[in-house]
Amino acid sequence: MGGIIAQAMAVALQRRGRQVGLLALLDAYPADAWRAESEPDQAAIYRALLVIAGHDPAQHPDLALERTPVIDLLRRGGTPLGRLPEAALDGVVRVVEGNNRLVRGHHHARFEGRLVHLRAAHDHAGRALAPSMWAPYATTLEVIDVPALHGEMMGARATAVIAPALLQRMAG
Structure with a gap:
């Protein structure tokens, strides 16, 4: 969701005559990647909640993708989501x-500039997700592989790759 919003904001800023210094997306894919997917069932929603919390659902094959077991896992793991009250x-x-509904209904406009895609290089096996999906929506596309899973993109190892790459691009 964040990458879709960032790309749309960059387009909106350009339409208002503003200059966009850097458009960098952390392992985000355009709305096209999700448009054909059906409305998510509860299992898909709780799988997404695990990913948001930084868990790889594949690492929990016996976990029932239902509210109580997922929330229990989040609470035991000490994640920020697990510390939230029920409401x-x-x-x-x-x-x-x-x-999910908003993403599937979104249609991108073209960003006139370079889009830097920081790809979680250890993720998305068997899925038709590729940074090249952004090519129609930017003048140029640069891909930086980060040796991480999607849920690890804000971790220390991934940040050690991402931060210098972004600093270099912001300086140049």
């Missing part, structure tokens, strides 16, 4: 559902 967690689940 706030209900809100997060509603936002995940709503964002």
Whole structure:
């Protein structure tokens, strides 16, 4: 969701005559990647909640993708999501559902500039997700492979790759 919003904001800023210094997306893919998917069931929503919390659902094959077992895992793991009160967690689940609908209904305009895609190089096996999906929506596309899973993109190892790459591009 964040990458889709960032690309749309860059386009909106350009339409208002503003200059965009850097458009960098952390392992985000355009709305086209999700458009054909059906409305998510509860299992998909709780799988997404795990990913948002930084868990790889594949590492928990016996976990029932239902509210109680997923929330219990989040609470035991000490994640920020796991520390939220029940009402706030209900809100997060509603936002995940709503964002899914918004993403599938979004249509991108073209960004006139360079889009830097920081790809989680250890993720998305068997899925038709590729940074090249952004090519129609930017003048140029640069891809930087980050040796991480999607859920690890804000971790220390990934940040050690991402931060210098972004600093270099912002300086140049």
